[in-house]
Amino acid sequence: MAVATRTPSENTLVKKTTHTSTFARVSRYVVVRLLVLFATVVIGIYLTILIANMGGYVDQIMKSEIRDRVTQSLGLNPAIKQMDPAVRKTLIEETIAKEEERLGLDIPIAIRNFRYLSNALTLQLGRAINMTSDSGSKQVRLILLERLPPTLLLMGISQLFLFFSSILLALNLSRRYGNFWDRAVVALSPTSAVPPWFYGIFLILIFAALLKILPFGGMVDSPPPSNPFDYSMSLLKHLTLPVISLVLSSFFLSIYNYRTFFLIYSSEDYVEMAKAKGLPSRDVERRYILRPTLPNIITNFALLIISLWTGATITETVFLWPGLGRTLYQAIGLYDIPIIVGSTIIYAYLLAMTVFLLDFIYALVDPRVKVGGR
Amino acid sequence: MNSLKSSFRSLLYYPSAVLGILVVFLLVFTAVYAMIKIPYNEAIRLWRGGEEFWYQNPKFAPPSWINFFSSKKYAESFAVRTSDGSMVKEVTPGKEGTSTMEASYTFDFMSDYYPQDMILYLTSRYEEKQPFISAEWLTPDGRKLRIANLALSQKQTYRFSQDAKLKTKLRTDDILPALFSDPETGDLIKGQYQLLITGATFEAESDINIEFVFHGQVFGLAGTDHARRDLVLPLLWGAPVALAFGLIASLGTSVLTMIIAALGTWYGGWVDELIQRITEINLVLPFLSILIMIGTFYSRSIWVILGATILLSIFTGAIKGYRSIFVQVKESMYIEAARAYGASSPRIVFLYLIPRMIPLLIPGLVSAVPAFVFLEASLAVLGLGDPVLPTWGKIIENANSNGALYRGYYYWILEPATLLMITGLGFAMLGFALDRIFNPKLRDV
Numbered sequence: 001m002a003v004a005t006r007t008p009s010e011n012t013l014v015k016k017t018t019h020t021s022t023f024a025r026v027s028r029y030v031v032v033r034l035l036v037l038f039a040t041v042v043i044g045i046y047l048t049i050l051i052a053n054m055g056g057y058v059d060q061i062m063k064s065e066i067r068d069r070v071t072q073s074l075g076l077n078p079a080i081k082q083m084d085p086a087v088r089k090t091l092i093e094e095t096i097a098k099e100e101e102r103l104g105l106d107i108p109i110a111i112r113n114f115r116y117l118s119n120a121l122t123l124q125l126g127r128a129i130n131m132t133s134d135s136g137s138k139q140v141r142l143i144l145l146e147r148l149p150p151t152l153l154l155m156g157i158s159q160l161f162l163f164f165s166s167i168l169l170a171l172n173l174s175r176r177y178g179n180f181w182d183r184a185v186v187a188l189s190p191t192s193a194v195p196p197w198f199y200g201i202f203l204i205l206i207f208a209a210l211l212k213i214l215p216f217g218g219m220v221d222s223p224p225p226s227n228p229f230d231y232s233m234s235l236l237k238h239l240t241l242p243v244i245s246l247v248l249s250s251f252f253l254s255i256y257n258y259r260t261f262f263l264i265y266s267s268e269d270y271v272e273m274a275k276a277k278g279l280p281s282r283d284v285e286r287r288y289i290l291r292p293t294l295p296n297i298i299t300n301f302a303l304l305i306i307s308l309w310t311g312a313t314i315t316e317t318v319f320l321w322p323g324l325g326r327t328l329y330q331a332i333g334l335y336d337i338p339i340i341v342g343s344t345i346i347y348a349y350l351l352a353m354t355v356f357l358l359d360f361i362y363a364l365v366d367p368r369v370k371v372g373g374r
Numbered sequence: 375m376n377s378l379k380s381s382f383r384s385l386l387y388y389p390s391a392v393l394g395i396l397v398v399f400l401l402v403f404t405a406v407y408a409m410i411k412i413p414y415n416e417a418i419r420l421w422r423g424g425e426e427f428w429y430q431n432p433k434f435a436p437p438s439w440i441n442f443f444s445s446k447k448y449a450e451s452f453a454v455r456t457s458d459g460s461m462v463k464e465v466t467p468g469k470e471g472t473s474t475m476e477a478s479y480t481f482d483f484m485s486d487y488y489p490q491d492m493i494l495y496l497t498s499r500y501e502e503k504q505p506f507i508s509a510e511w512l513t514p515d516g517r518k519l520r521i522a523n524l525a526l527s528q529k530q531t532y533r534f535s536q537d538a539k540l541k542t543k544l545r546t547d548d549i550l551p552a553l554f555s556d557p558e559t560g561d562l563i564k565g566q567y568q569l570l571i572t573g574a575t576f577e578a579e580s581d582i583n584i585e586f587v588f589h590g591q592v593f594g595l596a597g598t599d600h601a602r603r604d605l606v607l608p609l610l611w612g613a614p615v616a617l618a619f620g621l622i623a624s625l626g627t628s629v630l631t632m633i634i635a636a637l638g639t640w641y642g643g644w645v646d647e648l649i650q651r652i653t654e655i656n657l658v659l660p661f662l663s664i665l666i667m668i669g670t671f672y673s674r675s676i677w678v679i680l681g682a683t684i685l686l687s688i689f690t691g692a693i694k695g696y697r698s699i700f701v702q703v704k705e706s707m708y709i710e711a712a713r714a715y716g717a718s719s720p721r722i723v724f725l726y727l728i729p730r731m732i733p734l735l736i737p738g739l740v741s742a743v744p745a746f747v748f749l750e751a752s753l754a755v756l757g758l759g760d761p762v763l764p765t766w767g768k769i770i771e772n773a774n775s776n777g778a779l780y781r782g783y784y785y786w787i788l789e790p791a792t793l794l795m796i797t798g799l800g801f802a803m804l805g806f807a808l809d810r811i812f813n814p815k816l817r818d819v
Contacts, residue, residue, distance in 0.1 A: 040651065044658030051667055187390065190802030193744035194795060195752060201770070201779075201787060209779045216780065313662055314752050318774075329756060332666045340663060348658040355654075 026371050033359065037352040041345075042121065048344045049116050052337045053109070063105060065127075070095045116341065125342040130334040131327070140342040144324065150219055151311040151323035154239065158246035159304050162254055167297065170258030171285060177263060185255050192253030197314040199245040204318075207241060214241055217320035242319045246312060261296070265289050294365045302354045309347055381733065381811050391807030397800025405614035417611050421603065421764040428602035430585075432490050435593035436785045437605075449485035449590030455495075456584045463584070471578035475507075479586055480568040487591055488551045488562065492569075494532040495585040496524070500575065505582050507573035511553055514565025519553070526573075526582065597785050599769070600776045608764035609789060615765045616747045616797055619680060623746035626684040628739045634688060635696035636727045639704055640719060649693065656689040665749075669758030676760040679753060683746065692738070696731065703730050733812040741805030744798035751794055766790035 053059075074080050074092055083091070100106060119126060125140035133143040173182045207214040214237060215221075221234045265271070271288045275281075290297075311325025320326075324343065331339035363371045385391045412420070420427055430453040438450050456463040456477055463477040498505045509521040509532075522537060524530070534540070535549050544552045555562050573582050596605035638649040668682050703709065704727070712726050753759060754767025755774065773779075773786040 036651075037654075040654045041658060044655045047655070047659060048664070051664055052671075186806075190390070190799050190806055193741075193748070193798040193802035195748050197752065197755065198748065198791065198794070201774075201791060204779055205784060205787065209782065209784070310660070313666075314756060317756060328660075328663055329666060332663065332670050335670075340667070344658075344660050344663065347660060351658060 029359075029371055033356060037356055041348045041352050042117065044348050045120050045341070045345055046113065046117050049113050049120070049337075049341060052340050053113060053116070059105065059109065063100065066099045066105075067096055070099060120341050120345045123345070125345075126338050128331075128336050128339050131331060131336050131339060140338045143327065143339065144342060144346070147322060147324045147327045150321060151316070151325065152308055153235075154242055154246070154316070154321055154323060155308045155311060157239065158243045159307065161243075162247050162250055163301060163304055166251065166254040166258055170255050170262055171290075173255065173259045174262040174266060174289075175281065175285070177259075182259070185252055185259065188252040189256040191248075192250050194249060195314070196245045196249040196312060197318045199248045200242065200315055200318045203241045203245050214238075217318070219322055242315055242321055246315060261293060262289055265293055268292075292366075295362050295369075298361055298365065299358060302358055306347070306350050306354055309350055310343075384811055385804075385807055388807040388810070390803040394800045394802075394804030394807065397796055398804060401613055401617055401797060401800070404610065405617050408610035409614055412607065412611065417607060417764060418762050420607055421611075422762060423603075424601065428598075428604070429495075430587050431593055431598045431602040431604060432589035432591070433598060433600060433602050434781075434783050434786075435589075435591060435598045436783070437595055437597040437789075438592040439595070440592060440785065446486040447484060448487055448592040449483065449489045449588075451489075451588055451590040451593040452481070453585065453587045454479050455586070456582075461584060461586060471580075472574065472576050473580075475573040475575065475582055476571070477573075477584050478568055478570045480566060481588075482565070483554065483567050484564050485590065486562065488548075488554050490589040490591065491550065492534040492553075492589070493587045494534075494571075495587065496526055496530045496532065497583045497585075498526040498528060498530075498575075498581065500526075500528075500577055500580040503576035503580070505573055505575040505580055507571055507582065507584075510570040510572075512568035512570060513553075514563055514567065515556065517557075596789055599772055599786060605769065605786070605789060608769050609766070609793060611764045612766035612769070612790065612793065613797075615676070615760075615763055616750065616794070619676060619750045620743040620747040620797075620801070623680055623683050623687070623749075624739050624742040627687040628692070628735055628742060630684070630688045631690070631692050632696055632728060632731055632735055633723075635693045636700055636723050636731075638693075639697055639700035640723050640727065646697075649689070649697075653689040653691075653693055656686065659686065661686050662752075665753060666756065666758060669753060669756075674758055674761050676750070676763055676765075679750075679758075679760075683749065696734075699731065699734065700727060703727060737805055737808035737812050740801055740808055743801040743805070747794065747797055747801075766794050 071092055074088075074095065080088055080091065105112070125144075127138045128140050128143055131143055132138050133146045135142070135146065137143070169185075173185060176182060204216055208216045217238075219235065219238050220231060221238075225231045225234055266289050268288075271284060274284050274288045279287075309324065311323045311328070313325035313329050315321070316323045316326035317329055328340065328343050330336075331343075360371055362369045385395070408417075430451075432451050435451060436448070438448075441447050441450075454460040461477055461479045463475060465473050465475045467473045494509065496507070504525045504527065506523070506525050508523045511519040511521050513519070521534070521540060522532060524532060534553070537549065540549055541547060546552045551560075551562075554567075569586060571584055575582060594604055594606060596609050598604055634649060638646040664686065665679060665682060669679060672678065709722060709726055712722050717726070750759075750765065751767030751770065754765055754771050757771060757775075759765055759768045759771060767790070769790040770787055773783065773790075776783075776786075778784070778786040
């Protein structure tokens with residue numbers, strides 16, 4: 001996922017300008033990079049729209065939405081209500097035709113896709129077709145915002161725990177490389193070939209079906225307890241299994257990867273040198289091992305933060321967790337293209353922003369890296 | 375090539391690799407066996423077939439080996455028929471084309487639970503006069519019960535549990551417990567039971583065939599699902615499907631990724647630039663959502679999904695990894711030499727650059743298999759599995775949508791899940807060991 005690497009052509013482009021000031025170099029780099037990233041997002045979203053749209057699904061759905069809306073709004077008008085049915089029908093048909101023309105549904109689909117694209121890019125997420133939020137709104141923005149907290153809770157707890165615990169444990173293991181725990185982690189790392197939902201099924205079987213101590217799924221008991229303490233206890237109970245399965249499925253591989261990574265860095269000469277100088281191992285770790293690996297760790301952290309947005313579709317589905325991932329899956333099942341496109345565009349923007357910012361963060365943490373140059 | 379061979383030989387020093395190889399061999403063996411034993415078309419016909427194929431099996435029956443783990447024994451299901459001799463039938467010709475027939479089946483009933491049901495499927499041939507049968511039930515304690523007298527039509531089904539006359543006669547609503555227990559105490563009696571059917575036909579060409587189906591609690595090696603299907607079929611056939619999907623996806627992805635990375639590095643310039651841009655765009659695309667959309671909107675065929683998976687998996691981070699190594703290899707002496715003697719670009723790419731990468735390709739290829747095997751299962755669990763093929767993921771999906779975990783049919787989920795897990799772990803262990811052998815940076819670590 002090393003998105004942030006520079007291409008050779010960009011490097012040569014920058015080399016020519018090494019004589020100019022830092023400001024000119026950075027601003028030039030920023031402009032080029034932003035343009036490239038924006039183009040990437042545009043093409044990515046356009047492709048998503050094409051896939052979600054082919055076969056005219058979006059068309060049919062939009063047309064039926066217009067028909068619904070027009071019939072409803074005209075039906076509410078008392079003046080029109082009293083009209084002759086035939087006259088009323090032609091009036092409705094005319095309004096629908098006008099409305100379709102206004103939204104450009106008479107324009108060929110290839111051109112119209114650009115309209116969806118520009119709406120998505122300007123974050124006009126529009127209205128969902130079939131889904132509604134629990135508060136009854138059809139605004140895509142509101143639906144996504146409503147499902148965001150459960151996903152943030154689930155993914156946040158599991159991913160942050162995974163990230164910090166695996167780095168700490170990996171540091172520990174790399175110090176005591178070759179001992180029992182180290183070999184145990186190496187031996188257990190293939191367990192990460194199994195996805196989280198799969199562990200989820202086993203956990204449900206053991207803790208919900210057999211032992212009956214934890215719930216099968218969902219987010220809180222039904223009806224939700226009114227007392228805040230009971231509510232959070234119930235939430236905690238429902239969180240346990242999904243969090244464990246998310247953690248379990250990446251735990252050992254994550255430790256293994258960091259450990260191997262640290263070990264490779266700790267065999268560098270300057271680490272040997274520092275050890276020979278008699279620096280305490282804590283200092284060696286912090287200054288000579290962690291410091292040069294910081295860019296990679298930060299990249300992983302940034303990608304982790306983005307992954308919070310996507311949620312874990314299948315795990316959420318297996319645990320009936322009302323998060324974004326499951327919403328996306330439901331949206332696809334209901335042909336709700338606005339939600340699919342809305343979720344994708346936000347992910348794309350987040351990713352582009354992270355990739356852009358990472359370049360600057362690299363320059364901050366690693367003195368060898370200069371923004372837009374080497 | 376020799377070094378490649380010795381690298382593979384050093385695999386044997388890793389116990390996890392040996393285990394992995396064993397698992398892969400077993401899987402290949404199972405896959406080949408499945409395809410020979412049950413040909414593709416037959417497998418699909420059976421998997422898609424309804425009651426007409428599977429009426430002999432009980433619903434939701436666990437596999438019979440659970441009796442090993444339980445002190446109380448469950449009744450095993452079976453079916454016998456006169457047409458293939460598993461049920462003995464004797465015909466004695468009488469006068470003027472009439473004949474009498476006697477069929478019986480004796481079996482040991484050693485279970486601690488009453489069976490679910492017993493059913494007779496009766497087929498007969500006649501012109502005008504219907505044949506006639508009467509069924510009797512002989513218990514271990516020597517009682518003889520008259521079950522039913524029936525005039526047969528061409529095709530007839532007699533369910534013991536549904537017979538209203540028998541219910542009144544036995545003064546109970548639950549016929550099967552009554553048949554298998556002592557009328558005085560109501561205790562279950564174990565021992566030898568016999569079903570005796572005597573019949574009479576009244577025409578020369580007339581004939582009776584009987585099939586006796588006994589629905590216990592357990593069935594066969596793998597149990598049955600909600601549609602009475604024997605789970606052995608999808609469990610066996612899941613192996614070739616999983617292997618094919620995992621291996622083709624993994625091979626296609628890694629080989630194509632490597633070729634594209636090699637071409638990009640060799641030709642450089644706009645080709646390289648284009649590949650980099652496509653990779654970044656691909657990172658923006660929501661992989662799983664696109665697969666779900668393809669499954670929902672277009673086609674759930676496993677081959678379409680496979681193609682889409684490969685296409686979406688080519689331009690990922692791996693291409694950058696290959697690229698950075700190709701950049702180094704490109705500068706090495708032997709490439710220089712090849713260039714000097716005038717080798718063409720395609721020749722250099724395919725015969726000089728790419729073979730150098732094979733040691734790196736193999737571990738990645740093997741390690742990627744589980745991800746694709748589980749991807750297929752994941753899509754199946756979301757209800758987007760191939761509509762015709764029996765796969766492990768499909769079993770889990772069926773089980774899940776029938777509430778197997780809530781209703782206690784654990785075998786239904788555990789069997790495919792265990793197979794998936796073994797497959798995934800086998801390939802992963804092999805991949806890890808290969809990675810350590812072929813990746814010099816990791817060898818000492």
